[in-house]
Amino acid sequence: MLPDIPRDRQLGILRKMLMIRRAEEHVIRFNEDYEGLLRGHFHVYIGQEATGVGACEALKPDDYVFSTHRNHGHVIAKGGDPGKVLAEIIGRETGYCSGRAGTFHVAAPDLKIIHTSAIVGGCLALAAGTALASQVQETSTVSVVFFGDGAMEEGVFYEALNIAKLWDLPLIFLMENNYRRAGRSGSSHSAKELANVARALDVETTIVDGDDVGAVYKATTELVRRTRAGEGPLFLEAQTHPWPGNESTHPKLVAGTTDIKWAWDAGAVPENVRSWYADGDPVLRFARELVSGGAARREDIEQLDTAVREQADAAARFALESPLPDPKDAVKFAYAGRGN
Amino acid sequence: MPQEMTIGEALVGAVGEALEHDRRVVLIGGGLVSSGPGQAAFARLRQKFAKRMKSPPIAELGYCGIAAGAAMAGLRPLVDIGTATFSYEAIPQIVNEAAIAYSNSGGQTNVPVTYFMRYGIRGGGGVQHSGSPQSWYWNTPGLQLAMPASPADAKGLLRTALLRSQDPTIFFAHERLMNERGVVPDGEYEIPFGQAEVKREGRDVTIIATGVQVPRALRAAEILSKEGVSAEVVDPRTVQPLDKTALLASVKKTGRALVTDESHDNCGVAAGLAAIIADEGFTSLRAPVKRVSIPPVPVPYAVPLEDFVTPTVERIVEVARALVKDR
Numbered sequence A: 001m002l003p004d005i006p007r008d009r010q011l012g013i014l015r016k017m018l019m020i021r022r023a024e025e026h027v028i029r030f031n032e033d034y035e036g037l038l039r040g041h042f043h044v045y046i047g048q049e050a051t052g053v054g055a056c057e058a059l060k061p062d063d064y065v066f067s068t069h070r071n072h073g074h075v076i077a078k079g080g081d082p083g084k085v086l087a088e089i090i091g092r093e094t095g096y097c098s099g100r101a102g103t104f105h106v107a108a109p110d111l112k113i114i115h116t117s118a119i120v121g122g123c124l125a126l127a128a129g130t131a132l133a134s135q136v137q138e139t140s141t142v143s144v145v146f147f148g149d150g151a152m153e154e155g156v157f158y159e160a161l162n163i164a165k166l167w168d169l170p171l172i173f174l175m176e177n178n179y180r181r182a183g184r185s186g187s188s189h190s191a192k193e194l195a196n197v198a199r200a201l202d203v204e205t206t207i208v209d210g211d212d213v214g215a216v217y218k219a220t221t222e223l224v225r226r227t228r229a230g231e232g233p234l235f236l237e238a239q240t241h242p243w244p245g246n247e248s249t250h251p252k253l254v255a256g257t258t259d260i261k262w263a264w265d266a267g268a269v270p271e272n273v274r275s276w277y278a279d280g281d282p283v284l285r286f287a288r289e290l291v292s293g294g295a296a297r298r299e300d301i302e303q304l305d306t307a308v309r310e311q312a313d314a315a316a317r318f319a320l321e322s323p324l325p326d327p328k329d330a331v332k333f334a335y336a337g338r339g340n
Numbered sequence B: 001m002p003q004e005m006t007i008g009e010a011l012v013g014a015v016g017e018a019l020e021h022d023r024r025v026v027l028i029g030g031g032l033v034s035s036g037p038g039q040a041a042f043a044r045l046r047q048k049f050a051k052r053m054k055s056p057p058i059a060e061l062g063y064c065g066i067a068a069g070a071a072m073a074g075l076r077p078l079v080d081i082g083t084a085t086f087s088y089e090a091i092p093q094i095v096n097e098a099a100i101a102y103s104n105s106g107g108q109t110n111v112p113v114t115y116f117m118r119y120g121i122r123g124g125g126g127v128q129h130s131g132s133p134q135s136w137y138w139n140t141p142g143l144q145l146a147m148p149a150s151p152a153d154a155k156g157l158l159r160t161a162l163l164r165s166q167d168p169t170i171f172f173a174h175e176r177l178m179n180e181r182g183v184v185p186d187g188e189y190e191i192p193f194g195q196a197e198v199k200r201e202g203r204d205v206t207i208i209a210t211g212v213q214v215p216r217a218l219r220a221a222e223i224l225s226k227e228g229v230s231a232e233v234v235d236p237r238t239v240q241p242l243d244k245t246a247l248l249a250s251v252k253k254t255g256r257a258l259v260t261d262e263s264h265d266n267c268g269v270a271a272g273l274a275a276i277i278a279d280e281g282f283t284s285l286r287a288p289v290k291r292v293s294i295p296p297v298p299v300p301y302a303v304p305l306e307d308f309v310t311p312t313v314e315r316i317v318e319v320a321r322a323l324v325k326d327r
Helices: A007-033 A049-057 A072-077 A082-089 A124-137 A149-153 A155-166 A195-200 A213-228 A271-280 A282-292 A298-321 B007-021 B038-048 B060-072 B084-098 B134-138 B151-164 B213-226 B244-254 B269-280 B303-309 B313-324
Strands: A064-066 A143-148 A171-177 A205-209 A234-239 B003-006 B025-029 B076-083 B114-119 B144-146 B169-174 B181-184 B197-200 B205-209 B231-235 B238-240 B257-264 B290-294
Touching: A007 A049, A007 A072, A007 A082, A007 A213, A007 A282, A007 A298, A049 A072, A049 A143, A049 A171, A049 A213, A049 A234, A049 A282, A064 A124, A072 A082, A082 A298, A124 A143, A124 A155, A124 A171, A124 B060, A124 B084, A143 A149, A149 A155, A149 A171, A155 A171, A155 A195, A155 B060, A171 A213, A195 A205, A195 A234, A205 A213, A213 A234, A213 A282, A271 A282, A282 A298, B003 B007, B007 B025, B007 B038, B007 B076, B007 B151, B007 B181, B025 B060, B060 B076, B060 B084, B076 B084, B076 B151, B084 B114, B084 B134, B084 B169, B114 B151, B134 B144, B134 B169, B134 B238, B134 B257, B134 B269, B144 B151, B151 B169, B151 B181, B197 B213, B197 B244, B205 B213, B205 B244, B205 B313, B213 B231, B213 B257, B213 B313, B231 B244, B238 B269, B244 B269, B257 B269, B257 B313, B269 B290, B290 B313
Parallel strands: A064 A143, A143 A171, A171 A234, A205 A234, B025 B076, B076 B114, B114 B169, B144 B169, B205 B231, B205 B257, B257 B290
Antiparallel strands: B003 B181, B144 B238, B197 B231
16 A cells, blocks of 8 residues: 655655665675675575665654664665665675674664664564663653564573563564574474464454565554554554565575566566566565555556666775775674773 | 672672762662672672662573663663573673674664673582683673672772673683682772783793682692792783783883683683784784683583582693793
8 A cells, every 4th residue: 555655755765666676676786696695504685675674764853763684775774874784795895894793793873773683583682672672761752573483383482572561661563474484494393473472462353464565664654653652562564475585595586677668568577477577576566556546647656766776886886896894803892891 | 898708798898889889880780799799798788779679580682681781871771680680681782782883873872781700610619610711702892701700809890880881891710719708908099991000020931810710820829839820910900991001011111821611612711812912912912822721611510520620720730831842
C-alpha cells in the first residue's frame, strides 16, 4: 500500500530501497569480479528492503537501531552513506568503522546504530539496554532491534524480552521472518507461529507483510508511537520472501542486475526467477504502487533509478579507491583509555 | 579523618558516592555484599537511589547485555553479578559484545560498564561457587580487570571504574576478603588503573600477588622474614591495564619472582604474569619464575580437598624458600 505521507517522502522511500538494491548488487559484484576483495562469506538484504526502509521511515534520527549480519540495508535505511557502507564491507579506512568491522558488523554511531552483532541474537539485550538508557535519562528516544526468525532460537531472546516487558522499556522487537536459517529453510522452533512466543510473555504482537513498505511503515509508526508513549515493548513480525540469489553463503546475482522496467514487464525477467521478481520483489512492487497510485509516472521512476545507480556506482568507486588501514594501527582501538 | 572499615563497606561507599555525583550511574543486580556491615549501608543506598537501582530476574545473559547497551547509550552501569561463576551465563554479552564494541566501531562506541563479581574459593562453594574467571577475562582484549585487596584500593578502583573509565571493567572482589578491614583515606579519591603498589619492600624475592593472594603473600613475607628472607610483595591492583614497569623493576631488584593468583595453573593470571617476567625480565632473573595458583581440577567440596588446592600462605612460603635457597 502507498504510505500516507507526502509524495516527496514516498519517492524518498523508493530511493532508499533502490539504493540498498544497487549498493548490494555492487557487494555481490565485488565478490564475483575481484579475487580476494571480500575475504569471506557475506549476507545481503536484497529482498527485505521494504521492512528496513518502512520501519526506519517511522523513526526519528535519535532513535536507536540495532541490526544483524544482514546490516547493510538497515544502515542505508537509517540514512547511511552507501560509500561508507561499501568501504567498510571491503575493509577500508574510510568505512563506517575504519575497516575494523567488515560486512558482518557495520555500525554507524552517528546514525544511532551504535553496535552491530553478527551473532543472530547478539543485539537483543543491547537494544533493551539503550531503551533502559532512554527511560533513565527520561528522553523520548525509542530503540528498534531488527533480528531474523533464527534469533528466536537463542536464549537471549527470551531473557531480553522478559526484562523489557518487566521494566516497560521503549523498545520494538522487529523480527524479520525470512524463513531461512543458515542455508536451511525455516527456523527450527516448536512454536508454529513465532509471534506466539512473544505473546506468552504478554508482549503484544503485530504481524505485517514485510514486502509491503507502506504496511511496514504504518505498523511501525503506530507501534513506535505507543512505545514512545510508555506502553512498554512491542513485537512486530515482518514476513518476507527469501530472494533466490541468497541461497548460499556467497549470494549470487541470479538474475543479473535488477532492471527497473521489470516492474511493468514481468515477461522480461529471466524465467528461472520470474515469479520472485514478478510477485515477491518489494522494490518493484512499490514502484508499481507509486505508478498505480498516481504518485509517479513510469519514466519518473526510471529516472530516479538511473540517478540512484549513478550514486551507487560512485559509492563503489569511492570504496575501491579508498586506502586500506595502516597495519601499525592494528591494536589502536582495543581500549578507549590507557589499556596497555 | 581516615576510617577503618571492611572492603564491603568501602565498595558500598564508592557506589554511594558515584550515584550521588553522576546521574549516569545505575546499578543492576544485587547489593555487592552478602554479609557484614556493608549490607546495612547498601540498604540505605537502595532507598535513596531507588530509581537508579534495577533488580533484574535471574537472567545474567540478558541483564549483562542490557547493561552493555545502556553503557553504549551513555549510562555508566554497575552490574552486580554476585558469584563470579554466574557470569559464565553472560559470556556472550560480556566477551562478544561489550568487549568488542569500541574496537569494532573504530573507536566510536564507548562501553563504560562495570561487571562486579565475587570470585574465588570461599570455603564450601564446591565446583560451581568457587570460580576464578579472571584469566578468561584477561584473555579478552577490550576488558579491564581490577582486583583490589584492601578497602582503600577497593574504593579508589571502583570509583575509577564508575566515574572515569571509558572501557568495560570486570571488578573482582574475593569472597573471603569482603570483611577484611583496613584504613580508608579521608575524602573522595580515585586510584588510576595500571598502577601497581609495593605492599611490602624486600630484597631477596619478589612476590607478585593479586586479590586474595595479597594478604596471603604479606603473611608469607612475615614468616619468611623470621627466617632471614626479605620478600617484596607487589600488587598490580589492575591486571589490565598492567603496570609492567613496576613488576619488572621489583624483579630487577630481587632477581627472583614468585607469582600467585587464585585462578588455575593453566593459562591462569599467574601464568600470564610469569610469561611477561620471563620474556621481558629474563636478564634480571637468578632463578626460574615460580607460580602458586590452583591445580587443574574443579575446586572440590570436602575440606581437606579444598585446602589442598588452595594457594595458601604455607604454599607461598614453601615455594619462596626453595627459590632463595641458593642465595
